[in-house]
Amino acid sequence: MNYGKVFLISLIVLSLFIAGCVKSPANVTAKEIPKFSSCTEIKETFKASQSRGYGMEYDMLSVAMPMAAKSTAENAGVGSANYSETNVQVKGVDEADFVKTDGKYIYTLSNKNLVIAEAFPAETAEILSKINLGINPKEIFFHGNNILVFGNTYKEIKTFEEENQGIAKSEIYPYPNYRKNFAVILLIDAENKKKPEIKRTIEFEGSYLNSRKINEQVYFVINSYPDYYTLEKDGKGIIPLYSDTKENNELKEIAKCGNIGYLTPVNAESFVTIASFSMDSFDSEIKKETVVGSAQNIYASTENLYLAQTQYNSNIIPLIATAVETATKVKVTVPENTQETSIHKFSLNKGKIGYLGVMNAPGTILNQFSMDEFEKNFRIATTTGHISRGGGTSKNNIYIFGEDLKMKGKLEDLAPGEKIYSARFMGKKGYLVTFKKVDPLFVIDLSNPEKPKVLGKLKIPGYSDYLHPIDETHLIGIGKDTIEAEQGDFAWYQGIKIAVFDVSDVEHPKEMYKEIIGDRGTDSYALQDHKAFLYNKEKNLLVIPVRLAEISEEQKQAYENNGRNWGVPYGEFVFQGAFVYNLSLENGFELKGTITHEDDNQAAKKSGYYYYSGGNEVKRSLFIEDVLYTISNNKILANSLNDLSLIKKLVIAETKENNYER
Numbered sequence: 001m002n003y004g005k006v007f008l009i010s011l012i013v014l015s016l017f018i019a020g021c022v023k024s025p026a027n028v029t030a031k032e033i034p035k036f037s038s039c040t041e042i043k044e045t046f047k048a049s050q051s052r053g054y055g056m057e058y059d060m061l062s063v064a065m066p067m068a069a070k071s072t073a074e075n076a077g078v079g080s081a082n083y084s085e086t087n088v089q090v091k092g093v094d095e096a097d098f099v100k101t102d103g104k105y106i107y108t109l110s111n112k113n114l115v116i117a118e119a120f121p122a123e124t125a126e127i128l129s130k131i132n133l134g135i136n137p138k139e140i141f142f143h144g145n146n147i148l149v150f151g152n153t154y155k156e157i158k159t160f161e162e163e164n165q166g167i168a169k170s171e172i173y174p175y176p177n178y179r180k181n182f183a184v185i186l187l188i189d190a191e192n193k194k195k196p197e198i199k200r201t202i203e204f205e206g207s208y209l210n211s212r213k214i215n216e217q218v219y220f221v222i223n224s225y226p227d228y229y230t231l232e233k234d235g236k237g238i239i240p241l242y243s244d245t246k247e248n249n250e251l252k253e254i255a256k257c258g259n260i261g262y263l264t265p266v267n268a269e270s271f272v273t274i275a276s277f278s279m280d281s282f283d284s285e286i287k288k289e290t291v292v293g294s295a296q297n298i299y300a301s302t303e304n305l306y307l308a309q310t311q312y313n314s315n316i317i318p319l320i321a322t323a324v325e326t327a328t329k330v331k332v333t334v335p336e337n338t339q340e341t342s343i344h345k346f347s348l349n350k351g352k353i354g355y356l357g358v359m360n361a362p363g364t365i366l367n368q369f370s371m372d373e374f375e376k377n378f379r380i381a382t383t384t385g386h387i388s389r390g391g392g393t394s395k396n397n398i399y400i401f402g403e404d405l406k407m408k409g410k411l412e413d414l415a416p417g418e419k420i421y422s423a424r425f426m427g428k429k430g431y432l433v434t435f436k437k438v439d440p441l442f443v444i445d446l447s448n449p450e451k452p453k454v455l456g457k458l459k460i461p462g463y464s465d466y467l468h469p470i471d472e473t474h475l476i477g478i479g480k481d482t483i484e485a486e487q488g489d490f491a492w493y494q495g496i497k498i499a500v501f502d503v504s505d506v507e508h509p510k511e512m513y514k515e516i517i518g519d520r521g522t523d524s525y526a527l528q529d530h531k532a533f534l535y536n537k538e539k540n541l542l543v544i545p546v547r548l549a550e551i552s553e554e555q556k557q558a559y560e561n562n563g564r565n566w567g568v569p570y571g572e573f574v575f576q577g578a579f580v581y582n583l584s585l586e587n588g589f590e591l592k593g594t595i596t597h598e599d600d601n602q603a604a605k606k607s608g609y610y611y612y613s614g615g616n617e618v619k620r621s622l623f624i625e626d627v628l629y630t631i632s633n634n635k636i637l638a639n640s641l642n643d644l645s646l647i648k649k650l651v652i653a654e655t656k657e658n659n660y661e662r
Contacts, residue, residue: 148185152181153203382396474504
């Protein structure tokens with residue numbers, strides 16, 4: 001091994017890292033992404049990053065506009081004009097999900113199948129088709145009669161011909177059949193709903209991260225992790241593979257080494273492919289750019305895409321910095337923060353993706369709602385330090401960057417010792433929920449991007465995992481209720497808590513209403529995925545899937561009799577299904593009823609701390625006109641929104657006897 005060259009590459013990578021930390025572009029003109037000159041350079045960059053711990057660490061702190069009813073159907077005159085869309089963060093920017101509707105049809109994924117149901121009118125609803133996709137499908141988009149499916153599969157990589165790879169199989173792949181994960185994109189013609197047809201298959205070595213759809217254009221991100229044993233060789237075979245049935249389905253490298261770019265500061269954790277595709281045609285060109293970098297979260301407006309990657313600065317950085325100073329005689333500034341988020345900005349224009357530059361913010365982010373674009377400024381909420389029962393060093397911050405990618409303003413050191421559990425930016429205001437023992441809801445003034453400030457805060461038991469706007473002065477928060485521990489600086493999680501916050505008096509926000517569902521162990525998909533949350537203000541409708549756990553009176557009494565010194569007990573699972581509420585600012589939460597997909601109305605079968613669903617676990621809900629549809633892997637149920645009476649049951653699959661979920 002040439003250690004001198006490895007060290008030299010380390011210095012180069014560090015220099016790029018530091019340059020990215022202390023400099024921002026002077027303008028936002030799209031620029032050429034810098035490229036590697038050889039496979040060896042790519043290999044050495046990954047090895048240098050390994051030496052300082054990149055690719056081996058994980059963020060220990062972390063994974064919308066209101067859901068609107070469409071005014072017109074996607075296919076005019078086909079279905080209802082009043083139906084719910086996927087709950088998205090930004091109006092006009094669609095997000096993929098495993099359930100979609102156009103007001104007449106419901107498209108959903110069940111196990112390995114694409115299922116199309118004629119859902120409206122509900123009285124004559126039926127399953128029209130169910131096709132096995134041959135992959136593990138995850139999410140879908142539709143555009144007119146065209147459907148795009150994201151999924152994954154495994155492929156056995158066998159012998160590569162020397163003329164294609166330039167190296168014998170045994171030197172790269174030491175095993176006869178080497179399995180690799182591939183992200184798969186299926187393009188499906190569903191004009192005939194009873195016989196949808198797969199028209200094109202595209203495969204990227206790696207895993208699908210996320211995507212957005214703006215009009216007919218789909219933008220998506222793929223992470224591909226290199227085979228690290230190839231790093232001991234000359235780097236050939238390190239480039240991720242790609243195939244497209246439009247190109248004879250030939251499995252080949254996604255690009256030549258000289259066409260692979262890098263994003264500074266260089267975090268060589270993976271290859272990241274940013275790509276676009278028009279759903280207007282099955283033959284549309286896949287536009288793609290592959291770089292060495294890292295991608296954990298994305299945020300997109302109608303004009304820009306932001307790719308967030310976490311940087312971890314280890315103890316070796318100051319040592320290499322000293323070596324750089326000695327070799328170059330140039331003073332090097334080493335970032336003080338041990339964690340930093342780099343946000344790479346890309347312009348989006350009818351499928352064209354242009355790189356604009358990078359911004360750097362101290363700390364790590366929670367999820368996509370930690371980022372936002374407003375009036376050409378980019379806002380981001382981060383947590384620095386760590387949190388622990390004994391105290392911790394965590395602090396929470398908001399940073400604002402201008403269109404020139406330079407930092408314009410910041411608000412730091414909020415809620416020391418806590419971390420961000422949810423964030424929501426709404427125009428000229430921002431809302432943060434931090435938590436350790438109680439839930440402070442911060443109301444933040446962002447009207448002056450150079451001087452953000454806290455206007456007010458509310459401290460109450462519990463916390464919110466997700467914040468959803470009702471209007472400009474009211475929010476819904478959904479998370480967990482909590483009880484402070486008798487001993488120790490922490491709190492016990494309890495059941496689900498839903499609250500309505502009134503922020504009209506910005507200095508004195510208040511909790512108008514709250515609803516507690518179940519006891520310790522109660523959970524909901526809506527706590528981890530905003531797309532499981534259905535709210536419509538015009539209908540005063542709130543629907544969330546709930547896995548209900550309840551503690552017996554004997555357990556409660558035993559807990560109290562022991563001076564509450566024991567941990568709060570978990571409840572036993574007694575129900576799984578949709579909780580349906582009337583929610584208004586006048587009357588608060590009014591439970592209309594519940595809907596379960598279990599035939600015996602016993603949604604939960606108890607088996608210790610495991611929950612048995614058999615595929616009947618309700619995961620999503622939507623409405624068309626005055627009908628509520630709930631979706632599980634096995635069924636679609638149509639119920640009247642007036643009294644929740646069952647109108648129609650569609651069976652997708654039979655219950656699986658071995659389907660267990662934690």
